[in-house]
Amino acid sequence: MKRRIADPMLSAMFERCFPNTLDTTVFPETLEGKPDTFVITGDIDAMWLRDSSAQVWPYVQFASKDPSLAALLEGVIRRQARMVLIDPYANAFTRTTSDPPLKWAVDDATQMIPGVAERKWEIDSLCHVVRLAYGYWKVTGKTDPFDAQWKAAASAIVRTFREQQRLTGPGPYSFRRKAMAPTDTLPLNGYGNPARPVGMIFSMFRPSDDACIYPLFVPANLFAIQTLIKIREMAAKLFSDASLAAACDEVLTKLQPAVAQHGMVEHPVFGRIWAYEVDGYGNALMMDDAGTPSLLSLPYLGSCEVNDPAYQRTRRFVQSSDNPYFIKGKAAEGVGSPHVGLSSVWPLSIITRALTSTDDRETLQCLQWLRNTTAGTGFMHESFDKDDPSKFTRTWFAWANTLFGELVLKVADTRPSLLKHVYGDTSGL
Numbered sequence: 516m517k518r519r520i521a522d523p524m525l526s527a528m529f530e531r532c533f534p535n536t537l538d539t540t541v542f543p544e545t546l547e548g549k550p551d552t553f554v555i556t557g558d559i560d561a562m563w564l565r566d567s568s569a570q571v572w573p574y575v576q577f578a579s580k581d582p583s584l585a586a587l588l589e590g591v592i593r594r595q596a597r598m599v600l601i602d603p604y605a606n607a608f609t610r611t612t613s614d615p616p617l618k619w620a621v622d623d624a625t626q627m628i629p630g631v632a633e634r635k636w637e638i639d640s641l642c643h644v645v646r647l648a649y650g651y652w653k654v655t656g657k658t659d660p661f662d663a664q665w666k667a668a669a670s671a672i673v674r675t676f677r678e679q680q681r682l683t684g685p686g687p688y689s690f691r692r693k694a695m696a697p698t699d700t701l702p703l704n705g706y707g708n709p710a711r712p713v714g715m716i717f718s719m720f721r722p723s724d725d726a727c728i729y730p731l732f733v734p735a736n737l738f739a740i741q742t743l744i745k746i747r748e749m750a751a752k753l754f755s756d757a758s759l760a761a762a763c764d765e766v767l768t769k770l771q772p773a774v775a776q777h778g779m780v781e782h783p784v785f786g787r788i789w790a791y792e793v794d795g796y797g798n799a800l801m802m803d804d805a806g807t808p809s810l811l812s813l814p815y816l817g818s819c820e821v822n823d824p825a826y827q828r829t830r831r832f833v834q835s836s837d838n839p840y841f842i843k844g845k846a847a848e849g850v851g852s853p854h855v856g857l858s859s860v861w862p863l864s865i866i867t868r869a870l871t872s873t874d875d876r877e878t879l880q881c882l883q884w885l886r887n888t889t890a891g892t893g894f895m896h897e898s899f900d901k902d903d904p905s906k907f908t909r910t911w912f913a914w915a916n917t918l919f920g921e922l923v924l925k926v927a928d929t930r931p932s933l934l935k936h937v938y939g940d941t942s943g944l
Contacts, residue, residue, distance in 0.1 A: 519927055521935045524893075525886050531893045533920025536570040536913045542610075543587045549659075552590030553610055557911035561617055561632035563607045564595060565722060568643035569807065569914045573921035575650045588651055592660040595644045596668035598630070603668075603675040604688045606640045606724065607632040624691040624705060635720040636679070636688050638735035639808050641672045642742040646816070649745040652753070661753045669746050673762045676739060679717045680769060681710075690719060698725040698853060711795030713777055714769030722806030723854040729792035729800050733778040734808035736770065737789075737818040743767050779825065784837060788829040789813070802840050803833040805850045805861030805898075812867045821871055834868070844901020847884035851898065855908055859898035862888070862915050866895075866922050875933060878926065883938050885919060895919050 516533075520526035542553040554567035571591055578585040598608045605628075607617065612630035615621065620633040627634060648660065678686040689705030701707045707719045710730040716739055718732040743763040750759035773795075780790045780799045789810050790799040803810045811833050814821040833850065834841055842851045842860050850864035851857065862885060869881035888904035889895065895915035900906035926933050 516923065516927065519931065519934055520923070522886070522937045525882065525923075525934075525938070528886065528889065528893050529920060529923045532895060532916040533573070533923070535894070535916035535920075537574070537587075539911070540570060540913045541587060541591075543590050545590075546593075549593060550586045550590030551594055552587050553594060554591060555913075557913040558909055559617070561607045561609060562594070562598070564598060564640040565606070565637070565643045566914050567591060567595070568647040570917050572647060572650065573917050573924070575647070575654050576924075578651060579655045585651075585655055585657065588647075589657070589660045592648050592651060592665070595647070596660075596665045599641065599644060599668040599671055600664070601630045602626075602628045602634065603641060603671045604634060604636045605631040606635045606637050606720070620692075622693065625689060626687075633724075634690060635724055636690065636718065637720045637722065637724070638676075638679070638716055638718040638732065638739055639722050641675065642735065642738040642808070645669070645672065645742045645745050649749065652749070658753060661749070666750075666754050666756065666759070669749065670759055670762070673743065673746060673759065673766060676716050676743070676766050676770075677762070680714055680766065681712045681717050682714070682769070686717075688719070701726055709794065709796075713795040714773030715777060715793075715795070716766075716770065721804055722808060723804055723852050725804075725852070725854050727792055729794040729798060731777065731793045731795055733774065733790050733793060734810055734813065734818075736774050736778065737813060738808045738816050740767065740771055740774065741817050743770070782828075782832060782837075784835075785828045785832045787825060788832050789825065801832070801837070803838050803850055804840060804852045804854075805864035805867075806852065806854075807863065807867065809833075809850070809864070809867065811850065811864065811871060814871050815867060821873060830871070842901050846899070846902055846904050847888050848901070849884070855898045858901055859908070860888075860901050861898045862895040863897075863918065866915070866918050869922050870925060875930060878930065879933055879936055882922075882926075882933070882936075886938055 517526045540555045544551050556566045609632045617632045625634045685706045690701050691705040692700040694700050707730045715731040715736050717730040718735050747760045747763040750756045777793050782788050791802045792800040810829050813819050819826045840851045849860040865881050869878045872878050888899050890905045896907040897909035897912045
């Protein structure tokens with residue numbers, strides 16, 4: 516790949532970023548003679564279901580040609596299944612069940628089970644688990660990880676989605692934390708702000724680990740639809756389990772029409788577009804966040820085609836001043852997050868913009884912003900100041916590094932001529 520990238524700095528960044536997850540964050544071992552892989556996020560010594568899936572996802576395409584890599588990925592799939600069975604409502608887990616929770620989660624008022632590092636209920640955590648497993652199966656054809664344990668985890672995912680449709684009550688999950696930031700805890704005795712039980716799945720937190728304002732988080736509900744469709748196929752083809760497939764259909768029967776009815780709004784500038792969060796009462800939060808799933812990432816996650824008219828209208832909204840978290844500065848522009856404030860751009864959003872772009876100039880611009888905002892480190896960060904990239908958060912954030920590598924690989928595969936471009940601007944370094 517390095518020989519195919521004409522710009523020396525971009526080439527060096529790919530060499531550093533793409534293997535970063537494998538170089539620094541994976542701990543492949545065995546358990547009962549089978550692969551078992553623990554994956555940390557980088558600078559936090561815990562395994563997030565979402566982050567670990569996203570970190571290794573770009574390697575799945577190579578698994579059929581590399582037995583060692585396939586075994587490592589199988590270990591991630593097996594470890595995640597065990598984690599889901601510990602607690603499907605948790606977002607992050609410790610290495611062993613005897614390890615303590617993360618220091619900021621020790622006193623959380625929720626049902627903390629041994630092995631749980633943090634217990635923030637996020638729909639996308641479970642969706643990412645299925646995306647990785649399904650992708651591994653489709654690429655390799657291997658069925659080794661898909662044993663009784665994995666099927667039990669899949670059943671737990673479907674059951675949790677059904678519980679959080681809250682059709683007959685709030686369900687078993689609640690969460691409260693003594694925190695300075697209101698985005699770190701939930702109101703109303705830990706059950707979150709009210710929403711009408713219309714068939715959408717309630718999510719208490721976003722991919723940023725920030726609390727939802729309206730519990731019907733639209734991008735994650737769209738992601739959940741794809742997740743249930745995948746589980747239904749796996750139930751039929753891998754397990755011949757009609758009851759699991761029927762359980763998926765039971766959730767989908769209410770979920771799909773509810774998202775279609777309540778998840779879109781008529782915007783005065785952009786027309787009919789997807790909302791970020793809704794409550795089923797007619798209220799909607801119009802914004803996007805850099806974390807995935809996001810509105811910008813919908814085609815990347817398979818929730819729609821990139822040329823879908825509603826998505827394109829939504830995309831224009833996301834990348835406009837009408838989105839309160841679209842941030843422009845001297846160094847770059849992109850989507851930020853309440854997680855770090857109103858002056859920081861997230862590389863994840865710039866990468867996602869490029870991954871979902873069909874415009875050569877836009878893709879080149881995204882690559883240039885990414886190239887020029889590493890503060891000389893050659894690595895992606897969680898976020899950087901819009902005017903001064905030397906001010907950034909998280910020096911070691913493997914998800915963004917690997918995703919950058921995935922972007923470069925996609926450009927090499929679909930538009931290789933773009934990698935012949937040499938950038939002259941080194942501002943922000």
